[in-house]
Amino acid sequence: MSTPSSGERIALSMRGLRKAYPGVVALDSVSLDVFAGKVHGIVGENGAGKSTLMKTIAGAVTPDEGAVLVDGKTMPTGVHAAGAVGVAMIYQELTIIPELTACDNVFLGDPPRKGVVLAHRRARARFREMSELLGLDIAPGIRAGSLSTSAQQLLEIMRALARDRRIVVMDEPTASLGPADIERLHGIIRDLRDRGVTVLYVSHDLDAVLDVCDTVSVMRAGQLVTTAPASEWTHGALVTAMVGAISPPDPRTPREQEHTIVLDIRGMRGPGIDLPELTVRAGEIVGLAGLVGSGRSRLLGALVGSRDLDAGSMEIDNAPVAWPRSPRAAARIGIVLAPEDRKAQGLVLDRASSWNVAIGAFARAAGAVRVTGRRIARWAQPFTTRAALPEHRLSVAVGTLSGGNQQKVLLARQISRAPRCLLLDEPTRGIDIGAKAQVFAMLRSLADDGLGVIWASSELEEVARYSDRVVVLAGGRAVAELPGGCDVHDILTHSFSRSDRKAAA
Template identity: 40%
Template sequence: MTEPQPVLALQHASKSFGPVRALSDVSLELYSGEAHALLGENGAGKSTLVKILSGVHRADGGELWVDGQLRVFHSPAEARDAGIAIIYQEPTLFPDLTVAENVLMGRQPLRRGRIDRRAMLTHVGRILQELGVPLDPARPVRGLSIADQQLVEIAKALSFQARVLIMDEPTAALTGQETERLFRVVRTLRARGAAVLLITHRLEEAFAECQRFTIMRDGRWVSSGPAAAYTIDSVVRGMVGRDVRELYPKLPVTPGEVALEVRGLSRRGVFRDVSFVVRRGEIVGLAGLVGAGRSEVARSIFGIDPRDAGEVRVQGRTIPAGNTQAAMRAGIGLVPEDRRQQGLVMDLSIERNATLTVLNRLRRGWLMDRAAETQTASDWTSRLRLKAHRLTDPVSTLSGGNQQKVVLAKWLATGPAVLIVDEPTRGVDVGAKAEVHRTLAELAAGGLAVVMISSDLPEVLGMADRILVMREGALVGELSRQDASEEAVMYLATGQQPAIGSVA
């Protein structure tokens, strides 16, 4: 029996940008009907590889074969015409046009010199039906969720007869249900013979959905093979070049006095009667399904969002509602869920972002003490082991994990008593995730009270001393570190059995 031939084969590819070697001797093979996971830390070279496959960059060396033919792509259009499509994390569609117009942009069927709208809707409707996607081809794209927009991009790829689909972190902004729906579509594509390249930081997705893995590190190929030949440990070891034995390095701490006290916090239609305490040295996890109200509670505690009732006290001091300045003065820091939109000013330098919360302290009269600003930023970024070329570089040049460290530095510079971290490792690679966890563990061991909101259950279980579970705007239970399990948390989060434990 002859060996199956790859739909796409990249052999010994290299790519440099000036003195920076982005790829060195990287090979990859994609097969019809298979999903292939491309795994590596931020900066491993995955994006450069994808841009070569999709015609954005030309490799300096190596060969690209598509359907057994040697190809050199000079543009994304040439890659698309060869049957290669890329689905980005954030789709780029025309919001005021319909689904059908976006799918067939520039290729709408004509009748007597005019666009045949009926034929266009019928054609796109058939593609959506084949995918099992209940989207109306006549509706405007504006207002569609990120998940639905990604499905429109997939429909567009199918309209080009794409045989290779590259999906770059497609689930980073999706809920659990949206993720499952997306992978149902991926399975449909595979059944039709498509080869899918999945780039993801979520290893559980890779093991659940992919048949083959390729691991990269520092711009180099590390290994490729069937998914069954890998374990979580071997993947992590390949990605970071060392054993990460402890992704959740929780340090034993005896909790001190109460640092944060929340009593009867309510906001009409969002959350109700939320009460809990956090002690110095504790990491308290706030778990629950998307939409349970966790982030809204955090924003209300910090004063960004209003509250209708309740009290917030920090070290015995009552914080007035809706007053972020008072919350900061009392010692609360908030690392928001969306670091790019809410936590950083992307065009400013790393050092300016790291000191934004303490600029008033760094003034000398009316002027900024630049030496003090540089020293403060350097102290905190060094402590957090930030990987950056220069602190004067824009923060936008950093990887996701290093951007998260800058947000942490910004709040740690204030000397907080309470730090609220919302999805602290979303969209960061496994090595950076371990670094963020280490930082939180060390801060808690130093006496900081930490509230950690996370949809990553292993993260909550691995880092929290206590877990508070929310459902539909209410706290429904508390689990000790010893009693907590994924099953126990999900039972509470979904309301499938009576609440366990009690709420502090």
């Protein structure tokens, strides 16, 4: 809890909030003060308790213990009670009704009335006032479903203002917005703050949090870890606080690369691929970067035999091997791939995490005895522990896990095969910042143990930051090789230059 300084007023307080569900404590004695007219950020991994906390504030979840106070008074439970004391919740999943007009959506459930008659003219006038206040140009009669996602989200904010809410809770407001829309939203939030509105801002986008928030609180495993002014936080410090002891490796640390060549590819040619050579050393993380259609996924798929090739030779640890014709054959020679679409291509969603780790290795998992869930879990645990998957998730159906934990299950399966070269396609897509940090820490640890790693991502900043070497692809060809920590501008320059030459030809 915080002590207000002179002139500050506590608008919202949480006191000892606890909420437990079967097998998990979502909130564990959370106490926090939020000051009036401030933007207060809440960050944490998936499963940290952020959403449960926000829903408790909004009255949608009743805590087992503790209370929420608004202006020093205990808030009754229930969504309507929260609204009555000035709390509005803007969920990540929009609640806009597409077939209604923009104006009808803003005043949904609480339209202006003249006696018992709906005051449509008054509603439209009020809609235009709020549009002007927010700097928007949305016609009140337009069908809401025809608006962009960002415009629909702004309607949600207008709905909160129309009800004169003094506390606005935003859950992942930038998740579906582009950079320009994010900047516009932040301008609106700053304007709300200047007019005395208190905003709780929940996001995985740490740069956005640091940009717009006055104060930031970090949650981990249902607990409030720490709270500090945004000016005292850095991106790296937030990540460390969110994930605890596990933090991303320092991308600037020089790495010794004079190691054995784990994978050596020569003359690789096939549909959409023309790669004269590619080498990966033990202890090296090689990133594949490029524009959409550059051939990153095609290359990775060809290396594990899931795509046809016209030519190509391969050596593993300086020994020639036959080019694999299937992922199973690739695994036998020490190459495994964590595919881009983990749900459709990598996991059986209705089976337990431990079962998913052991796919293709049940005989090894159970030994010479009968296969049982307990034996499989015992065998899988060392690999899931290395992948930072919480132990209590082993028996849970993998389809119920967060994207980050699903990715950890997939990685645990691949390292259980003792590969020499680990391939990953978009390993951080759809996972939160904490899980990303754990994935990158795991990849560095595996590389330090002597693995070769090749990974592809559309997040060019991540590729540049967390790779020892970056291979830029365009049209299925390697057009440049850059050192780790290179500038994203350099990657784009090579990518577009290659594309321009191809177009000119």
